[in-house]
Amino acid sequence: xxxxxxxxxxxxxxxxxxxxxxxxxxxxxxxxxxxxxxxxxxxxxxxxxxxxxxxxxxxxxxxxxxxxxxxxxxxxxxxxxxxxxxxxxxxxxxxxxxxxxxxxx
Amino acid sequence: xxxxxxxxxxxxxxxxxxxxxxxxxxxxxxxxxxxxxxxxxxxxxxxxxxxxxxxxxxxxxxxxxxxxxxxxxxxxxxxxxxxxxxxxxxxxxxxxxxxxxxxxxxxxxxxxxxxxxxxxxxxxxxxxxxxxxxxxxxxxxxxxxxxxxxxxxxxxxxxxxxxxxxxxxxxxxxxxxxx
Numbered sequence: 001x002x003x004x005x006x007x008x009x010x011x012x013x014x015x016x017x018x019x020x021x022x023x024x025x026x027x028x029x030x031x032x033x034x035x036x037x038x039x040x041x042x043x044x045x046x047x048x049x050x051x052x053x054x055x056x057x058x059x060x061x062x063x064x065x066x067x068x069x070x071x072x073x074x075x076x077x078x079x080x081x082x083x084x085x086x087x088x089x090x091x092x093x094x095x096x097x098x099x100x101x102x103x104x105x
Numbered sequence: 106x107x108x109x110x111x112x113x114x115x116x117x118x119x120x121x122x123x124x125x126x127x128x129x130x131x132x133x134x135x136x137x138x139x140x141x142x143x144x145x146x147x148x149x150x151x152x153x154x155x156x157x158x159x160x161x162x163x164x165x166x167x168x169x170x171x172x173x174x175x176x177x178x179x180x181x182x183x184x185x186x187x188x189x190x191x192x193x194x195x196x197x198x199x200x201x202x203x204x205x206x207x208x209x210x211x212x213x214x215x216x217x218x219x220x221x222x223x224x225x226x227x228x229x230x231x232x233x234x235x236x237x238x239x240x241x242x243x244x245x246x247x248x249x250x251x252x253x254x255x256x257x258x259x260x261x262x263x264x265x266x267x268x269x270x271x272x273x274x275x276x277x278x279x280x281x282x283x284x
Contacts, residue, residue: 025135026142043166044139048132049178064131070142073135 010050011059012092013040015077015085018060022076025051051075059084110158111140114168121172125230127179140165179230187229192238194220199242203250213243217259218266225270232267239263 017023017031028051029044054060059081065074077085115137122128140161147157165171198220202213221232221239229235240263247256 024138026139043170044143044164045136045166045171046174048135048139048171049175052132053178070138071134072138072142073131 009092010047011054012085012088014047014050014054015059015081015088018075018077019082019085022074024065024072024074026072028075054081110155110162111137111144114140114162114165118168118172121168122175125172125176127172127175127230136165183228184230187224187227188234188238191220191224191229191235195239195242198239199246202243203246214259214262217243217262221263221266222270222273225267226274228274229267232271233264236260236263236267239267 013032014028017028017035023031025048026044029042029047032040032042032047051060051062055062055075058078060075061078062073062075065072115133118136119128119133122132143161143164144154144157147160148154150157152160198213198216201207202210207213217240221235224235224239225232237260240260243259244257247253247259
């Protein structure tokens with residue numbers, strides 16, 4: 001249930017995490033898990049297709065970093081990604097407000 | 106030398122990616138880096154090497170789950186347009202072929218072969234589906250309406266065309282990469 005609900009908002013979550021600084025896939029997934037208190041615990045491999053799609057759309061860019069014990073592909077938000085994030089955050093506010101009002105929380 | 110389970114996973118994953126025409130060296134390197142990081146985390150938490158590798162793979166997801174997520178992400182609007190075009194073309198070819206005045210089977214076969222080959226060549230990524238939506242209508246009509254069992258050949262020709270176009274596209278891409 002949580003996994004299915006999460007899929008519709010994964011882009012927003014990934015863009016939010018990466019808006020706070022560049023990170024490699026493992027760190028993004030770790031952050032997602034920690035911030036959600038373990039609730040957003042998708043199979044780790046399923047995050048990469050979303051990261052690659054966001055990169056293809058020009059919302060992220062990536063580069064290989066060699067300064068750690070092993071090579072890591074690090075993602076960061078582009079200017080287009082920052083604009084997309086702002087738009088999605090606004091949409092989320094409207095959506096969550098409407099849901100809360102409907103279910104009377 | 107015995108492969109560890111991470112190496113085996115990467116080997117199988119690479120094979121799956123190649124089958125789905127989504128293989129690229131960087132993706133595999135990224136996944137390897139992730140898995141090794143995950144194993145290190147397990148070791149830091151006190152697991153032994155074998156358990157840490159098992160845990161890393163468990164957290165990463167099965168090859169089927171991960172590759173199907175990649176597959177879903179590849180279904181772009183262009184892929185949907187190409188599939189719709191292929192389906193409509195398949196239906197149109199069947200309509201023309203079913204007319205009593207039409208008796209040029211060679212042209213029908215040639216059109217199916219070329220259409221499937223061309224659509225796979227310009228970028229449709231699932232040749233098997235392409236072959237089905239173009240080539241399945243004539244056999245369906247043949248089997249259920251006219252009881253013409255030889256019409257199954259249309260589907261075989263569609264598969265040949267689709268996989269030929271797909272193989273040609275991969276070949277061109279490889280040639281450009283190595284050039």
